[in-house]
Amino acid sequence: DKSNQVARIHGIVGLTQLARMDKKDHADAIVPLLKDSDPEIAALAAKWLGDIRYEKANSVLIENLKHPNARVQFFNAEALGRAKAKEAIQPLIELLEANNDVDAYLRHGVTYALSQIGEVEPLAALSSHPSKAVRLGAVLALRRLESPELAKFLADSDEYIVTETARAIHDDFSVEAALPALGALLPTTTFQNEPLIRRAISANQRVGKDENLNHILAFLGKSGMPEVLRKEALAAIGTWAKPSLVDRVDGRYRGEVKRDASLIRDQVKPILIASASDRAEQIRVEAIKAIGKLEIADAADLLLTKIKTDPADPVKIQALNSLVAMNAPNLSQAISRAMGDNSQSVRVAGLGLLAQTDLPKDQKVALLTDIIQKRTVPEKQTALTTLAGLEGAKDLPVWKAILADFDAGKLPEGTWIELEEAIKATGSAELKAEFTGLLDEKSGGEEWKKFAGALADGNIRRGRTIFFENQTAQCIRCHAYDDMGGNAGPALDNIGNVLSKEELLIALVEPSKRLAPGYGTISLEMNSGEKITGTLMEDGKEILKVMVGAEEKNISRSDIKSSQIAPSSMPPMGTLLSKREIRDLVSYLSVLRRRE
Template sequence: MATRAKIEPSLAVLLQENQPEIQIAAAEMMGSLGITAYNPKLVEILNDSKSPDVRAAMLTTLSTLKYSDMEPIIKLGMNDADENVRARALSLVDGSTLSPTALADVVNVVFEKGSVKEQQQMLRTLSTLPASKTEPILDRLVTRLENKELSPNINLELTEAVDSTKSERLRSRLASSKPKGEGMANFMDALTGGDRQQGARYFYTNSTGQCVRCHAINGRGGEVGPSLTKIGGTLSREQLLQALVEPSARLSPGYGTVMLTLKDGQSVSGILTEESPQELVLKTSEAEPLKVPVARIAKRENLPSSMPPMGYIMSKREIRDVVEFLANLK
């Protein structure tokens, strides 16, 4: 209390300063000491300051001080021209600060003006709120998805948000917009929208996936599996995703065994060393590689890869991040 009594008279002067650092420090001090007397001044600075950092700081302090009229403050922040200010306002959204109408307005702003990361964060926030507030909003977003008006980069977050409502009607509508089938079809939400840095962190450090134990990038890692140094220039995103969730579906030359039944009834098997639309080249017990024209093959069976289907080990979000990381290795 003594500290507060000494500092409070100086705050009005500090808030009038033109230097952003001083205004931000003064606002942070007010928040930490619970000084609410200058809240109207903070709102004024939020409206008038040309510094995005200052505007973001005013948002944070007003929230910390539990300003009584936060709805228009958050909406103002969400309409800011600066992405970082919008992100700060978005971080302040919770079930108690906004009415259903105000929440819907904020969501509309995010999906009209916001970046993909802002939209992903908005959907993660919606996943934590009561279904009574979010179901009408998500209903409209599913309609936009059906009309192909949303980025595929947010598909995973939209699925999670819809699941959080436990609405079978919404789940059914969303499912009708997705690919049907098993395997890859169940992971198409993980195709785009990942975080490249998080993917790199998973690849190099995760003790469950152990990617780096078998695969190397620029010489860092194991040699059990193929090098991934420039894999993003070789495989498409779809192929990278398939390599993670269905590793036996496509064999990397030199790392997988195939069994072939030929049209004349013969059976041959070996390590696939080369593959083209015209022929397969196998390494067998013979000295010379065996070249098999595709036209002679009646049936091909890829023997199981030593790599496990990573969908049983990794979350969809982790898979999406790793796909993003690998797709950028070129």
């Protein structure tokens, strides 16, 4: 009965099951359906014949590759691939050409079929085919076959084909035999798109031979290359001796590789020193970072000059860090210069390294004490941390003076967390007890006030990372921002306009102290004896608005005998996050304001 399409489909499936369990000859009855006037019947006949690899139908399946219905073509191609029908290779290639990349699903079906047939030679020969769609299909099929013949397509004149070939060679588990060819493309190609060049750079670093390093150096010597790609090339040089365990492009684990940095220092030194004076700030930073990682000692004086004269703070800070990595003989001079810089961020970087200078200990203590008393909050924070790291720090008399300033309110709130950490770092039980006592006095028994140091000078960028990515706090699981996140708690798009920093801190460390409207359950006992339980929608001075079922009730406080609010389901963040993290999170939440 051709009028009942569903019954016919069930019949095809039933015959297929019989053919699979008993004799394949049961499938003979399905073959005529490949020419059925109903495209869905013709398509599913091909699908199920392919499922049992019914080779007797191959000739009809090949004819159907020219069927006017794309779904029929797709399942016929798929069936031929499963049957590994070598005679279908050329018809499948012709279908790729006819499709001309219009239907991505059909292209996938054909390329997958070609990869299942598994013949590499006719696919590799397509590198010179005039149709771009055919060449792309060949690349996709060869990628599935993990064939080194992919390298032939790197010479294609079409940038898209070359880029797709680079993906096929480099990504996932890679076609390692073709990686050298991909690396060799780097200094010669005229294409500059980021997906291609990043993979060519990565291929050179992964192969790791002298010629591969030369490819990267030649690329850096080319004019007109995009800054982001020059930066990536410099980063690859900087990590040449110890590449990342994960791939630079797709993040796949590649394993540990160690190389002798001394073997390449002379080879890369000229380009790194030249790049350290490039006009682009990010190039200078990356070059100086590479100098530090490879410990190019000859560049120590250049790095000191950068700290003195470079106009960009990130360059100065990286030069300082590279001198530390090299343990350069002029490190003390560099730190002293950084500490006297006009920029706060450079001074802070220098302060953090003060312990590594050859200054006498008493001079270090005097310098740090002066900074704690007179400089900016970020400098005070770093000075406290550095002071605690000095040898014999717990016996320094200066701690008593610092604690006295803390007690007198002379230390800004932004330094309290660093002070607490510094006291703990000294290992002195006496200092710790004294600080704890003073903090308890300041808090007056209120838990949130012990976190008062989190009210100022947090890092908004780090706070954002905590909000969206911290796996312990999982803020985004319960709260939404910009329509992303959960709904167990209130949305926080505009929280910076609703709550002050103090209120935000209380909400984080004592979440049951104040519940957001619509998210707290309240139980009331009325003067009349009636008991009401519902969701507190508004906590007014005279009127409470309580949602009881679907009805919102206005309840006068004068009518209430007693009330009890269920504690918040949100855990106190003080048990999950450090005080530094809470400080950063408060700073981030405080700037969340709805855009008008």
